[in-house]
Amino acid sequence: MNIGERLREERVRLGYNQADFAAIAGVAKTSQFNYEKGERSPDAAYLAAVAEKGVDVLYVVTGVRLPVHAGQLSPEGAELMHLAQKIKDSDMAILVRMASAFAVANDQA
Incomplete structure (x- = not known):
C-alpha cells in the first residue's frame, strides 16, 4: 500500500469525501485526487x-x-473494536468489502 492509498484509507476512516477533505487541507479537489492516486x-x-x-x-x-x-x-469505536475481535477471519473479509463499498458510495456523493 502506498502513501496515496493510506491517505484515502484515513480520509474514509474519518468519514470525509474528497472535496471536503481537500477543503480542510487547503488544496483543490484535483490535488486530493492526485495524492490518493499516488501521482503527487x-x-x-x-x-x-x-x-x-x-x-x-x-x-x-x-x-x-x-x-x-x-x-x-x-x-462507538471501542465497541466496534471489541466486536471485531470476535469476528472470524472469513467474515472479516466480507465486512472489509462492505466498508469499502460504503466508502466508494460516500466518495461519489
Whole structure:
C-alpha cells in the first residue's frame, strides 16, 4: 500500500469525501485526487492540516500505526473494536468489502 492509498484509507476512516477533505487541507479537489492516486505527494502543510482532523500522519507516511489505547477511542469505536475481535477471519473479509463499498458510495456523493 502506498502513501496515496493510506491517505484515502484515513480520509474514509474519518468519514470525509474528497472535496471536503481537500477543503480542510487547503488544496483543490484535483490535488486530493492526485495524492490518493499516488501521482503527487502531499507537502508538510497539507499533512499538518489533516493531522488536526485526526489523520494518523505517521501511518500515511510510513505505513506504521502506533497502538491505539482504549481511552483514545470514541465509545462507538471501542465497541466496534471489541466486536471485531470476535469476528472470524472469513467474515472479516466480507465486512472489509462492505466498508469499502460504503466508502466508494460516500466518495461519489
